Amino acid sequence: MTVRRPGWTSEALVTLDGLLDGPVHPPYSIDATIELALDPGLPVRALRRLIAVVGATGIADVVQVVRWAAEHDIDVVVLGTGASHGHGVRTGDRPAVALSLSRVDHxxxxxxxxxxxxxxxxxxxxxxxxxxxxxxxxxxxxxxxxxxxxxxxxxxxxxxxxxxxxxxxxxxxxxxxxxxxxxxxxxxxxxxxxxxxxxxxARYTTTVLPRTRTSPAELIRLVHLARRYDPAGLLGVPH
CATH class of the missing domain: 3.30.465.10 (Uridine Diphospho-n-acetylenolpyruvylglucosamine Reductase; domain 3)
Incomplete structure (x- = not known):
C-alpha cells in the first residue's frame, strides 16, 4: 500500500497541469461534471476515487497522463470511448484520474x-x-x-x-x-x-463484427498480453 503524505494531491495535480495542453478539472467542479456526463456508465466506486478529470487534446496529452499516473501510483479511467469499449475500472481504493477523449477529434x-x-x-x-x-x-x-x-x-x-x-x-x-x-x-x-x-x-459502411464468445484460451492470451503492456495496472488490467 502506498503511503501518501498530506498535500500530495495538490502538488501532483499542479505537476500534471504543467505537462498538458488540455484542462485539469477538480472532481466536483462544473467542468468536471460536464466531462463525466459524456460517460454516464462510470461506476460510483470510480467517481468516489477521482482526484481530477483531465481533458486530453491529443495523443501527447494521453501519453503524459499515463506516465504521470504510473509515477504517482494512480489509476486512469478513460471516458469518451463508449460503454462497450472503455477500460474496466479497478476495484480498491487507489486514487484515479478520469481521462476525457472528447477533444481528440482531428x-x-x-x-x-x-x-x-x-x-x-x-x-x-x-x-x-x-x-x-x-x-x-x-x-x-x-x-x-x-x-x-x-x-x-x-x-x-x-x-x-x-x-x-x-x-x-x-x-x-x-x-x-x-x-x-x-x-x-x-x-x-x-x-x-x-x-x-x-x-x-471511407468507401464502405462500418458494419460491426458479430459478437462471438471468446474462447478461454483467447481470454488467457488477452490477459497476458494486457499485463505485458500495462505493467502498473493503470488501465484496469486484472493481475
Whole structure:
C-alpha cells in the first residue's frame, strides 16, 4: 500500500497541469461534471476515487497522463470511448484520474488509400464531410450520430493509434513483435491501451463484427498480453 503524505494531491495535480495542453478539472467542479456526463456508465466506486478529470487534446496529452499516473501510483479511467469499449475500472481504493477523449477529434483524409484517420472524439458528421472530399460520396452510414469511438471493432477498420500502459504510442497495425497488438485490438478494443484514433475505409459502411464468445484460451492470451503492456495496472488490467 502506498503511503501518501498530506498535500500530495495538490502538488501532483499542479505537476500534471504543467505537462498538458488540455484542462485539469477538480472532481466536483462544473467542468468536471460536464466531462463525466459524456460517460454516464462510470461506476460510483470510480467517481468516489477521482482526484481530477483531465481533458486530453491529443495523443501527447494521453501519453503524459499515463506516465504521470504510473509515477504517482494512480489509476486512469478513460471516458469518451463508449460503454462497450472503455477500460474496466479497478476495484480498491487507489486514487484515479478520469481521462476525457472528447477533444481528440482531428480528422485527416488520405485520398490515395481511400481512408480517413480520425480521433475517437470526432463526430461522424465531420468524418463524413472529410470522406466526401477525399473519395467522392461515401456511404450515408458515415453520417449517423455519435463519434468515432463507436467504430471500434468495425469490419472496415484499417488501423488505430493506441497508447499502452507503459506510455508508448503504437500505430497499428505494426510489424514485428508488436503485431499481436493489432490482433488484440480487433478482438477486444481498449484491452491493451488507450485508443486515441482509428483509420476507417471511407468507401464502405462500418458494419460491426458479430459478437462471438471468446474462447478461454483467447481470454488467457488477452490477459497476458494486457499485463505485458500495462505493467502498473493503470488501465484496469486484472493481475
Amino acid at each position: 480528422v485527416v483524409a488520405d485520398p490515395d488509400s481511400g481512408t480517413v484517420r480520425a480521433g475517437v472524439g470526432a463526430a461522424w458528421a465531420a468524418v463524413h464531410r472529410v470522406a466526401a472530399d477525399a473519395v467522392g460520396r461515401p456511404c450515408a452510414a458515415l453520417s449517423r450520430p455519435g463519434t468515432m469511438a463507436s467504430t471500434l471493432g468495425a469490419t472496415t477498420l484499417r488501423g488505430a493509434t493506441v497508447v499502452t500502459g507503459d506510455g508508448v504510442v503504437h500505430g497499428l497495425p505494426e510489424q514485428g513483435c508488436a503485431a499481436e497488438l493489432w490482433w488484440a485490438f480487433r478482438a477486444r478494443p481498449g484491452a491493451v491501451g488507450i485508443v486515441t484514433a482509428v483509420v476507417v475505409d
